[in-house]
Amino acid sequence: MAQRLYTQNDYVLALCREDQGQERLPAGIMKVRDVQPQYYLRFGKINTRLDGWYAHDEVELLRGLNLEKFRETIEQIKLSKENLHNVPEVERLIMSGYEMQTWYYAPFPQELQNPEIYCCEFCLNFMSSKRQYQRHLQKCSQKCPPGNEIYRDSKVCVFEVDGAIQKNYCRNISYIARLFLLHKTLEIDVDIFYFYVMYAKFGDSYKLVGYFSKEKPIHNILSCILTLPCYQGKGYGSLLIDAAYMLCSRENNIGSPEKPLSDLGYLSFMPYWQTRIIDFLSSWPDPTVSIADIAKHTLFTAVDICDSLRQKGIMLFRSSNEVVIYLKPEYVEEFYKRMVKSEDKAHHYLDSQYLHYWPVNPFMREWKGDLEPFKLDIDLNK
Structure with missing residues (x-):
């Protein structure tokens, strides 16, 4: 039957x-x-x-x-x-020796609407079969990503790729992001974006671990950020955020990611902000501190600083409308231990001495105009 x-x-x-x-x-x-x-x-x-x-x-x-x-x-x-999004036809992405289960639908061309697709990690071209993929790897002459290398240390390197020049590469990395980000709008019009692509060193070779994009005329530090699933939980997300704020520093700017954040974006940025802020506060020599002080040293916006402190229960509001930060030494110690334990970051940090980047049109943002509404005196000893 x-x-x-x-x-x-x-x-x-x-x-x-x-x-x-x-x-x-x-x-x-x-x-x-x-x-x-x-x-x-x-x-x-x-x-x-x-x-x-x-x-x-x-x-x-x-x-x-x-x-x-x-x-x-x-x-x-x-x-x-x-409110159904299209059911994904591409179920697996094979890249860099990893088979990654996709999460969401991406509008690939019809010839690539297969359960399994392959991607070259350097030119980012897609293939629909293993045979095509193997032949491509033998013939592909591109052994590094296009664009300008703006950062390299012993562990990672970052390339800046202009969407107006390398359209195919940037469209393809947007396709990859769409497979793993629900609220990712496919950047078909990639001309208005820069893409910052991070490769990590494994032995004698480099592997694509993630990227972030940044809209050219906008002051947000990034529009979209992705760590490939096979490298998530290893600290590369924090390194990408570090790189975004490094560029922000060279532009003499404070900045924030494009809002609203996705759930994964929130889980990446919130611990990053909190760790940096607590690190700053624990070494601040004066008995009082303002939001402007924190912003100038971290390059975070006042809104992101306040949200981070409130979410962690560090910023408290008194009935007299006073705002205080309650930061005990033992809390700082416990916080760092928990962060290190929960995030296996392999203890690698970016160093600005290896950054070779200068903005074409640098500008100085007016600190006072951006921060004055949030300028609150906060007593660290209360």
């Missing part, structure tokens, strides 16, 4: 593989492949990057009491269906 295939109107239970869950969770069927058969599942209260294709024997139809038990979650899934 032929097995009954489920439809896009059905709801099922399944183990969320990417979440490494041990309990079956309710999910909605977004798309069906009849040949295998397979179902593309959208889980309820879990980030959409954990959606994926599941075989028929991996799912169980929700019915009866179970359907009522998960009614609230099912309503959330229904809402997701109404």
